Amino acid sequence: MTSIRYNPHEEPDEDEEKTLDQYVHEHGAECVADVADIAIGTNEKRVTNTENFLVDRYVEYEVETTIRIGSSIDAKLPPTFTVFRRYSDFEALRTCLVVSHPSVIVPPLPEKVVNVVWKNGTPELDKFNDDLIGHRRCAFQTFLVRVSKHSVLSAHPKYHDFLTRDYDFKVLMSGVEMKSDSFFKQLSATIGLKKPDKRFLELKTYADALEESTKEVIDVRRKVGFKRLQIYKLFADLAKQFNDWSGIEPEMGDCLQSASHRLDGLAGLVQGFSEQDETQFGEPMKEYQLYADAMRSVAKKGEIVQYECEQTEQVLHSKVKAKADFEKDPNALSFSSLKAKLFGGGPSIEERRKEHEQIVKKAEESVERAQEELSSFVSQSERDMETFHRQKREDIKRVLIADAKLQLELNRKSLSAWRNLKETFHSC
Structure with missing residues (x-):
């Protein structure tokens, strides 16, 4: 199966590639879930230095969006989009959906602190802990799938960007009203x-x-x-x-x-x-x-x-x-x-x-x-x-x-x- 990852430093040629929104409309679908499957794949643990010389430790999750209908190797839009998102990206997306659609019950995200029963009720886990990562992976997939099944939420352009454009999501969100x-x-x-x-x-x-x-x-x-x-x-x-x-x-x-x-x-x-x-x-x-x-x-x-x-x-x-x-x-x-x-x-x-x-x-x-x-x-x-x-x-x-x-x-x-x-x- 072919997949695509955009160069984060290079804007795509919008004239050459069909968007997820076009795919939804071409097939008369009510929501993204009608044309695509979304899954959280692997994760990557990262440690980077910020502009303030501080260490930023975070986990990026691989988000795969696979087009189910009408996809072929000759299609302009590849069958699978692969992007990487961190916890703060999911938070930004959800905040955007809440502000844009205040009358909609937007699905929740997992908590930052997780209690794990089989680990003797540990009150807090390190963000690199495998149990926490596994818990978030499942919860993030549930969140994205629930949004994909909602006709209003799944139509939001930033949701499509989140799934298909492998750029810094904070850059993609620039200029978007985020104030509640x-x-x-x-x-x-x-x-x-x-x-x-x-x-x-x-x-x-x-x-x-x-x-x-x-x-x-x-x-x-x-x-x-x-x-x-x-x-x-x-x-x-x-x-x-x-x-x-x-x-x-x-x-x-x-x-x-x-x-x-x-x-x-x-x-x-x-x-x-x-x-x-x-x-x-x-x-x-x-x-x-x-x-x-x-x-x-x-x-x-x-x-x-x-x-x-x-x-x-x-x-x-x-x-x-x-x-x-x-x-x-x-x-x-x-x-x-x-x-x-x-x-x-x-x-x-x-x-x-x-x-x-x-x-x-x-x-x-x-x-x-x-x-x-x-x-x-x-x-x-x-x-x-x-x-x-x-x-x-x-x-x-x-x-x-x-x-x-x-x-x-x-x-x-x-x-x-x-x-x-x-x-x-x-x-x-």
């Missing part, structure tokens, strides 16, 4: 709303509940996993005791030695099981715990849009009132009339009436635009929430079924080990 709403603006919207939309309140409430529920499930499962690990490790201690005992029992020595080997095998079951359990259960649950922030972000932005709509409505109300007051008494003292009396001239009553009408019209147009923006935001967020719930139900169902199968497998192997031990003891 300030804390003061969010606080003003939360406090200043006269009639908070219950849909945004319900979304925040659900996000908090989902975060708490998944956190509790993860915490309990980690306790169970750690205790199980301790129990199975005790079987290894028991195996050692049987082995030592066999040395002083000539008649039962072979039997005790055999039991020692079987107990060692029983103790070894849990190591691979714990790692598989974390991959199949812990990581998916953690992803949905992190989804809570994404939902809260949508709710907060919705409140800001609603607050801005209310502000434009208040402005319109004040302008309509000013116009009504003028109609009641055109000769009433005002700033413009006082200025005319002091300096002479000034607009006539009819001109002032037209001015009031124009001001009210502009305010009405502003309200109409704000209401349309709010309506569009609510519609998009509701559609995205429905999609999220469908995805969540399918994922959680799959995770729970896989977990039940894994538990059954461990218990089957444990039961088989104990049956063999029983037969061993019968032969003594």
Whole structure:
């Protein structure tokens, strides 16, 4: 299979190479996932010196985007794009998607600090740790695949750049608006709303509940996993005791030695099981715990849009009132009339009436635009929430079924080990 890596110091000739966006549109695809597969391949550990003479240690992940349909060796766009991205590049991409599509629940990224159950609950791992790298590789692939299946997010030009252009992503992001709403603006919207939309309140409430529920499930499962690990490790201690005992029992020595080997095998079951359990259960649950922030972000932005709509409505109300007051008494003292009396001239009553009408019209147009923006935001967020719930139900169902199968497998192997031990003891 052919692949391409662009020269990071040389801009591509856009006239010669078909873009990923063109591929999507040529085949009438709704999203990138309809035409391409995305996978995280190998990783490269790098240590470089910065301009400030500091050492920058980071890991780059190989991102491969393979075109599935219509690809051939004669195609202008190669079947596979290969780029390398680091953690900060993924952060920049996600921030760009959040700012560009505030009504969409953007999938989360993995945490920078990872708890690893089978490593005795280590609170933090070095960025070059193989367990952390493996965890991030899986999480990064999940993130990119989820975005590729979203018709809105996967259409973003910077997402296409991220997948296909092997340049410094910070350079590719230059000039892109990356600022989110300030804390003061969010606080003003939360406090200043006269009639908070219950849909945004319900979304925040659900996000908090989902975060708490998944956190509790993860915490309990980690306790169970750690205790199980301790129990199975005790079987290894028991195996050692049987082995030592066999040395002083000539008649039962072979039997005790055999039991020692079987107990060692029983103790070894849990190591691979714990790692598989974390991959199949812990990581998916953690992803949905992190989804809570994404939902809260949508709710907060919705409140800001609603607050801005209310502000434009208040402005319109004040302008309509000013116009009504003028109609009641055109000769009433005002700033413009006082200025005319002091300096002479000034607009006539009819001109002032037209001015009031124009001001009210502009305010009405502003309200109409704000209401349309709010309506569009609510519609998009509701559609995205429905999609999220469908995805969540399918994922959680799959995770729970896989977990039940894994538990059954461990218990089957444990039961088989104990049956063999029983037969061993019968032969003594």
